[in-house]
Amino acid sequence: MTDATSAIDVLEQSVLGSRRPSNVAVAVVVSLGGVGFFLTSLSSFLHRDLLPVGHPSDLVWVPQGLVMGFYGVAAVLLAIYLWSVIGMDVGGGSNRFDRGAGTATITRQGFRQLIDVQIPLRDIQAVKVEVRDGLNPRRRLALRVQGRRDMPLTRVGEPMPLADLELAGAQLARFLGVPLEGV
Structure with a gap:
């Protein structure tokens, strides 16, 4: 596999944890x-x-x-x-989607341990955009996984701008070849 092919087959997103200004x-x-x-x-x-x-x-x-x-x-x-x-840096980590290996790896730093979840790409049914406004707003991306609860992908805390959330969701859904829900 060449470098150009591997770059196209892998999507990695960093997730900001508690080291925020x-x-x-x-x-x-x-x-x-x-x-x-x-x-x-x-x-x-x-x-x-x-x-x-x-x-x-x-x-x-x-x-x-x-x-x-x-x-x-x-x-x-x-x-x-x-x-x-x-x-x-609790909550910090990365989301790695590798089409070549057929896995999605969600990594987060917990309070006392590293949390590492691997999901086969074939089990991912959709990318879900959740938007809830009001007193306790929530704007997040999640993976809808067969046989599991939704797997959150974005940071906890301050909500992302809606345009950035939709753009990231559309990019990920296009990369994985699954539908985008909730928009």
Whole structure:
């Protein structure tokens, strides 16, 4: 098989995981807020200003300083979790469709393990576009697989623009030679 033939027979799509700018921004804000609350609590306990703004040492330790400390510890623990998820890139991976080998390989990074699913191309019945608007919008591509639940292909989180979703779905359906549903 030549390189030109193998390039035409393989379609690989990368899937963005938790390493998104929006997730990093949230983790930074939660980290700074948690450290600020914790230092405010510590300032109240020690009667010494540990922050350059305000006078947190003037707060009464019980109940204000104690509550601030609780919020600070909770936010720092949440920040540790967020940075861990970002560091592991949970949800990131790829979709690989190989007509030569006759397989579709869906790979995602889980929280503690790599998730790797292989599907024979002959079992794929359609590419499904799901669009649901409202309070909890959903826009995703999925594979309709014989004898299985639908296999999601796009990232979780912020919805994709509708034009990009339809274009990616049409390209994949054309590559696999299956119908496109839900448009």
